[in-house]
Amino acid sequence: MKGRLKNASHVVMLLAAFSCSGCLFASVGTNDPVELRFTYWGGPLEREAVETLIATFNNEHPGIQVRAQLVPINSYVEKMNVMAASKTLPDVGYFPEGSLYPWVENGMLRDLTPLLTGDEANEKLDYTLYQFHDGPIAGGSVANEVINIYYNKQLFAEAGVELPPTKAEEAWSWDEFVEVAKMLTVDRNGRRANEPGFDENRIETYGVSNFTGWIDSFLFSNGGGFVDETGKQLLIDQPESIEVLQHVADLMYVHHVMPKPSDLSTVPATDTALLTKRVAMAVDGQWAMQELGRASVEDGLDFGIGVLPYFEQPATTNYGTPIVAFETGKEGEHRQAVDTFLTYIMDPENVLMLIHEGLWMPNETAWYEDREKIERWIDTPIHPPEYEEAVVDWAKDYVVQNPNYFWDDRQKAGDIISPALDQLWLNNKTAEEVVLDDIMPRMKRQFGDKYE
Numbered sequence: 298m299k300g301r302l303k304n305a306s307h308v309v310m311l312l313a314a315f316s317c318s319g320c321l322f323a324s325v326g327t328n329d330p331v332e333l334r335f336t337y338w339g340g341p342l343e344r345e346a347v348e349t350l351i352a353t354f355n356n357e358h359p360g361i362q363v364r365a366q367l368v369p370i371n372s373y374v375e376k377m378n379v380m381a382a383s384k385t386l387p388d389v390g391y392f393p394e395g396s397l398y399p400w401v402e403n404g405m406l407r408d409l410t411p412l413l414t415g416d417e418a419n420e421k422l423d424y425t426l427y428q429f430h431d432g433p434i435a436g437g438s439v440a441n442e443v444i445n446i447y448y449n450k451q452l453f454a455e456a457g458v459e460l461p462p463t464k465a466e467e468a469w470s471w472d473e474f475v476e477v478a479k480m481l482t483v484d485r486n487g488r489r490a491n492e493p494g495f496d497e498n499r500i501e502t503y504g505v506s507n508f509t510g511w512i513d514s515f516l517f518s519n520g521g522g523f524v525d526e527t528g529k530q531l532l533i534d535q536p537e538s539i540e541v542l543q544h545v546a547d548l549m550y551v552h553h554v555m556p557k558p559s560d561l562s563t564v565p566a567t568d569t570a571l572l573t574k575r576v577a578m579a580v581d582g583q584w585a586m587q588e589l590g591r592a593s594v595e596d597g598l599d600f601g602i603g604v605l606p607y608f609e610q611p612a613t614t615n616y617g618t619p620i621v622a623f624e625t626g627k628e629g630e631h632r633q634a635v636d637t638f639l640t641y642i643m644d645p646e647n648v649l650m651l652i653h654e655g656l657w658m659p660n661e662t663a664w665y666e667d668r669e670k671i672e673r674w675i676d677t678p679i680h681p682p683e684y685e686e687a688v689v690d691w692a693k694d695y696v697v698q699n700p701n702y703f704w705d706d707r708q709k710a711g712d713i714i715s716p717a718l719d720q721l722w723l724n725n726k727t728a729e730e731v732v733l734d735d736i737m738p739r740m741k742r743q744f745g746d747k748y749e
Contacts, residue, residue, distance in 0.1 A: 330362040331634040336377075336390035338370040342587050346651045354641055361634045363389075381405060386623040388635050389642075392436060394619055394701040395708045397427060401435045402705075407622040408433030412636055419644070420662045424698040427619045429528075429705045438617025439642055440657030442583040443692045444514050445613070446603040447567060452502065452577040456480050456489070461578070461603025463687040465611040465695050471515075471544060474606035478504030478554035481577035490553055497553040504554035506570060507561060508545075508580035509722050515541050517697040519608035523714065526697075528704040531748045533714065534737050541608060542721060542728035550724045558722055568592040571600055580605070582616055583688065586655025590679025602687040604695075613691055614699045617660070645674075653677045658692065665693040706744065713739045 337347055344367055351365045366387065368376050374396045380386045392400070400406050413421065413434055425438040446461050453460055458480050462468050469477065482490035482504040489495060490504065516522045521538030524531055532538055548555035556564050556576075564570055567579040568588035579585070592598040605613055620642065622635050641647050645659040652659060652674055664670045675684050701707055717735040720726045726735070740748065 330360055331630055333361060333363045333389060333631075333634055333638055334366055334387040335363050335638070336366045336368050336373075336387040338368055338373055338391060342591070342654070343656060346587075346654060346656060349650065350642070350648060354638065354647075358637065358641075361637060363638055386625055388625060388627075388631075389620065389622055389638060391618045392621045394427065394616075395711055397435055397619060397621075397701075398429055398705045398707065400621075401429060401433065405624055406433075406435050407624050409436065409622060409639070410434045412639060413437055413643075421643075421660055422662055422665075424615055424696055424702065425617055425660050427702050429703055436619030436621040437643060438615075438660055439620045439648070440583075440617055440651070441660050441692060442616045442658060443613045443688065443696060444511055444580060444582055444605060444616075445687060445691065446578050446605060447571065447581055447585060447589060448578040448601050448603065449571045449574060449576075450599045450601050452481060452574060456577075460601055463603055463683040465604050465691060468604045468611045469606040471606050471608050475548070475552055475554070478548070478578070479552060480504070482554045495553075500553070500560075502574050503556050503564070503576045504578060505548065506564065506567065506576045506579040506581070507549075507556045507558075509718070511580055511582070512541065512545055513614045513699060514605055514612055514697075515545065515608065517614060518605070518610055518612040520610075522697075522700070523710065524700050524704050526703075528700065528706075529748070531737075531740065534732055537608075539728045539732050542718070542732070544608075546721050546724065546728060549722070557724075558719075568598065572596055572598045583658050584656060586679065590655040590677075593679055601681055602683055604687055604691050611695050612697050613695050615692070615696050616699060616701070645670075649673070653679075655679050658688070665689055706747075709743060710740065713743060 335351065339347060348365055351363050355362050370393070373391070374393055377386065377392075386405075392406075397406075410433055413426070421437060422441055425441055426434055427436045427438075428434050448461060450460065458477055461477075476491070479491040480489055481502065482500060483502045484496040485499045485501045486494075486496060490497075513522065516532075516538050519537045519541050521535050521541055522532040523538075524533075549557045564575055565573065566588065567581050567585045568591070570576045571579060571589070572592050589598065589600050593600060604611060620639065622639060625631075643660065645652060645661055645664055648657060651657045659665070659670075659674060664674055671685065671689060675689065704710070714736055717731050717739070720735065721728055721731045
């Protein structure tokens with residue numbers, strides 16, 4: 298799978314020249330602290346964690362004071378546009394990956410290549426860098442986040458089903474996964490989806506959560522995708538991609554093991570869905586670990602983690618919000634302060650609290666190879682025993698880089714693809730009809746011969 302990874306410069310932490318305790322960062326000076334603003338989004342637990350991280354940084358760097366500003370994700374880009382127009386952009390912040398390229402193209406973000414390349418000592422995972430057309434590095438994921446299966450162990454025991462595999466070489470095939478999901482799907486009369494008399498309209502426990510928003514991994518596992526690793530050839534119209542799309546829809550309308558869009562209002566977030574037995578398995582990202590960990594400690598949820606099922610070869614993909622530096626026109630001490638803060642927040646050593654809480658995974662290669670670092674990462678009350686095999690090894694060897702990191706047309710294409718796929722998820726059209734009759738003609742009108 299390594300061959301499918303996008304080539305990118307290795308990221309390191311160059312400006313790690315932090316002074317001794319109680320001293321100022323040497324380049325910042327001795328006058329009033331340099332003030333920075335950091336924008337982000339997140340739920341209550343992430344907000345608490347980020348604010349704690351910022352407070353720690355401020356305490357350790359009295360010459361720099363960072364103020365965190367929470368901006369709702371659904372209005373984040375709009376807020377940034379307003380700030381850009383009024384010349385009040387923050388210094389550093391999260392940025393929605395699908396909306397990143399226009400800001401790169403318009404020179405609104407700093408090129409972080411000088412900051413994030415050069416020293417192999419702190420080599421970043423190459424698939425966590427945002428780089429379009431081998432141009433500037435627009436940002437880096439402060440955390441690596443891969444897709445796995447999370448599940449309620451009690452429901453597997455009650456159904457007499459073996460737990461999901463934790464090693465990629467032992468992963469379920471798609472057909473095996475479907476059969477397991479049937480055995481875990483139960484209606485209100487106690488009948489399972491593979492038993493006579495099962496009532497598909499009165500389901501108590503679904504075998505798996507709705508993961509129509511996280512289908513990239515399955516497309517990759519069949520040799521498909523939305524676009525190839527160069528970002529120059531569309532793959533959505535290939536038979537391998539269409540096959541996967543139809544199989545995912547069939548989980549809802551043929552096998553009745555996954556909630557339909559009309560059922561989603563009755564299915565809570567992953568931690569609550571597993572805890573209340575609304576679903577037996579959830580396909581979700583590493584970020585779910587924070588809430589799952591809390592549920593395991595406070596509510597007694599006995600959850601486990603497995604690798605994803607596959608079509609032709611095991612695969613997962615990565616997600617991770619880019620951390621960017623906005624082009625504010627401020628130079629000198631101010632820019633040096635921004636670099637100091639970016640270096641700090643991009644270093645797993647400084648964000649171990651968030652890693653231990655399950656919100657983030659490390660973004661550096663060494664944390665997936667060095668025994669001491671791995672143990673420091675996963676030896677916590679919330680990381681289950683199988684975590685190293687199911688997540689650490691999985692992320693090290695089976696990630697196919699998500700197009701969010703390199704596809705310049707991701708946002709425009711998404712505006713075409715997502716609404717069209719809704720027709721598939723609503724069972725109004727087949728995957729072939731949606732792709733060939735809806736998506737491809739609109740892509741042609743939007744992009745002309747670019748993807749011929």
